[in-house]
Amino acid sequence: MIPLSWYLILSAILFSLGVFGFLLKRNIITIFMSIELMLNAVNLSFVAFANYWNTHPRALPSGDPIVPLSGHVFVFFVMVVAAAEAAVGLAIIISVFRTRETLNVDRVNLLKL
Amino acid sequence: MVHQVLFIVFGLICVAGAINLLVQRHPINSALSLVVVMASLALIYLLLGAEFVAAIQVIVYAGAIMVLFVFVIMLLNAGAEERTRGSRIALFVGVPATVVLAGTVGWLLVHGSARLGGVSIGSSDFGETHAIARLLFRDFLLPFEITSVLILIAIMGAVVLGKREG
Numbered sequence: 001m002i003p004l005s006w007y008l009i010l011s012a013i014l015f016s017l018g019v020f021g022f023l024l025k026r027n028i029i030t031i032f033m034s035i036e037l038m039l040n041a042v043n044l045s046f047v048a049f050a051n052y053w054n055t056h057p058r059a060l061p062s063g064d065p066i067v068p069l070s071g072h073v074f075v076f077f078v079m080v081v082a083a084a085e086a087a088v089g090l091a092i093i094i095s096v097f098r099t100r101e102t103l104n105v106d107r108v109n110l111l112k113l
Numbered sequence: 114m115v116h117q118v119l120f121i122v123f124g125l126i127c128v129a130g131a132i133n134l135l136v137q138r139h140p141i142n143s144a145l146s147l148v149v150v151m152a153s154l155a156l157i158y159l160l161l162g163a164e165f166v167a168a169i170q171v172i173v174y175a176g177a178i179m180v181l182f183v184f185v186i187m188l189l190n191a192g193a194e195e196r197t198r199g200s201r202i203a204l205f206v207g208v209p210a211t212v213v214l215a216g217t218v219g220w221l222l223v224h225g226s227a228r229l230g231g232v233s234i235g236s237s238d239f240g241e242t243h244a245i246a247r248l249l250f251r252d253f254l255l256p257f258e259i260t261s262v263l264i265l266i267a268i269m270g271a272v273v274l275g276k277r278e279g
Contacts, residue, residue: 088267
């Protein structure tokens, strides 16, 4: 039996480190990886809560029971969206690099390509 | 007891990998430390009894997405990160705000820990693939189909963006 809060604290730490990377890193690819780290942190709390509601069954205010496995399905959707986001984001990075010849976000300060 | 020890070990590996991601200046080193974070998160998912999620974490995240990242880093021949000033607002407002937010959440979690209770593994049929599949293809059928459309749009967008002009 592990306290749920341990998982949530680990998730919060990973999310904060992702935010730090997003704020402090200057390389556009590393910034993108920090976003992936934040998504992973949120996935961890989804899975932890799925297990938690499985061991502590409870009903919603509407009377319907909570379906614990929904947490796993949400993680699946987050991963699908992250994959789509990675494909489009990296394509944008490649096309920015072609015109600017740099990956430093301080040199990419115009919205146009 | 074993469960707790394994959680602490993999949690520490996770945090170490995430810190290494921030410290390294070369993006390929950051990408590899992100793979470490994802692999140890997959093991934490296994401890939580989420076998399917652990498997797709390794296959989709550590496999597909990170291969895409490493491929782009190598394609663009990305060197070490330049040291530029960056945004002053991000440094002097964003970082303290994140510290305050994380500290508040951590404090609340530490103090509410007893009321929250704990997680446990042992219910054998929880997190198995067939139960998730039943949920995914029955209750979540419409979102599932919409994500397939999203993937299709993302593929087309990536092709259009990646195509060399002219």
